[in-house]
Amino acid sequence: GENVEQHPSTLSVQEGDSAVIKCTYSDSASNYFPWYKQELGKGSQLIIDIRSNVGEKKDQRIAVTLNKTAKHFSLHITETQPEDSAVYFCAASIIGGAQKLVFGQGTRLTINP
Amino acid sequence: GAVVSQHPSRVICKSGTSVKIECRSLDFQATTMFWYRQFPKKSLMLMATSNEGSKATYEQGVEKDKFLINHASLTLSTLTVTSAHPEDSSFYICSARTPSGRGSTDTQYFGPGTRLTVL
Numbered sequence: 445g446e447n448v449e450q451h452p453s454t455l456s457v458q459e460g461d462s463a464v465i466k467c468t469y470s471d472s473a474s475n476y477f478p479w480y481k482q483e484l485g486k487g488s489q490l491i492i493d494i495r496s497n498v499g500e501k502k503d504q505r506i507a508v509t510l511n512k513t514a515k516h517f518s519l520h521i522t523e524t525q526p527e528d529s530a531v532y533f534c535a536a537s538i539i540g541g542a543q544k545l546v547f548g549q550g551t552r553l554t555i556n557p
Numbered sequence: 558g559a560v561v562s563q564h565p566s567r568v569i570c571k572s573g574t575s576v577k578i579e580c581r582s583l584d585f586q587a588t589t590m591f592w593y594r595q596f597p598k599k600s601l602m603l604m605a606t607s608n609e610g611s612k613a614t615y616e617q618g619v620e621k622d623k624f625l626i627n628h629a630s631l632t633l634s635t636l637t638v639t640s641a642h643p644e645d646s647s648f649y650i651c652s653a654r655t656p657s658g659r660g661s662t663d664t665q666y667f668g669p670g671t672r673l674t675v676l
Contacts, residue, residue, distance in 0.1 A: 480667070487667040487670040488650065488652075489667065490664060490667070543589070543665070547600040547601045547602075549600050
């Protein structure tokens with residue numbers, strides 16, 4: 445089955461700097477890669493996703509890149525703000541099937557003012 | 558965007574009792590809902606996939622008789638933790654998927670979670 449590895453487990457950056465979180469996946473059939481943000485005691489919120497037919501997607505300060513050959517994808521947050529502090533999870537699944545999301549271990553991002 | 562609610566947000570119960578958690582899709586019909594469990598500082602682990610009008614599909618290692626799932630309508634799925642024990646204490650999160658078909662995004666929308674504490 446699919447296995448998703450996420451790094452780093454914790455990340456601390458200065459406000460205004462960029463943050464990058466990386467994930468690798470094992471199943472080459474996976475073709476959908478969402479990123480979720482989870483704030484303390486709350487459920488996860490989808491912040492951006494990418495399908496395997498594109499290599500990059502951007503939404504304001506957030507971007508995701510995908511390298512299908514290497515089977516890894518990354519989340520990039522630019523101009524970080526204190527409200528970006530949260531736990532971020534990457535996930536992988538196959539569109540159209542059971543669509544089970546396999547999650548990475550999570551990255552606790554702290555933005556220092 | 559699509560909104561998923563969960564009720565209750567927090568529940569404390571005595572060992573041996575049963576607890577029901579509701580998951581509702583508020584502004585869309587969800588043919589499929591998923592139930593996850595999350596331990597502190599850990600990732601979300603899929604427990605079961607719930608399809609409206611049919612039996613849930615449980616992941617390996619999840620006891621179907623202990624975690625009863627009912628998906629009676631396109632907007633409601635329930636998870637009942639039967640005869641709860643302290644080791645069942647966890648954060649339970651549901652998600653709902655928009656129906657497949659033209660224009661579908663295949664996106665899962667997550668509820669805010671339910672923190673269960675079993676004394």
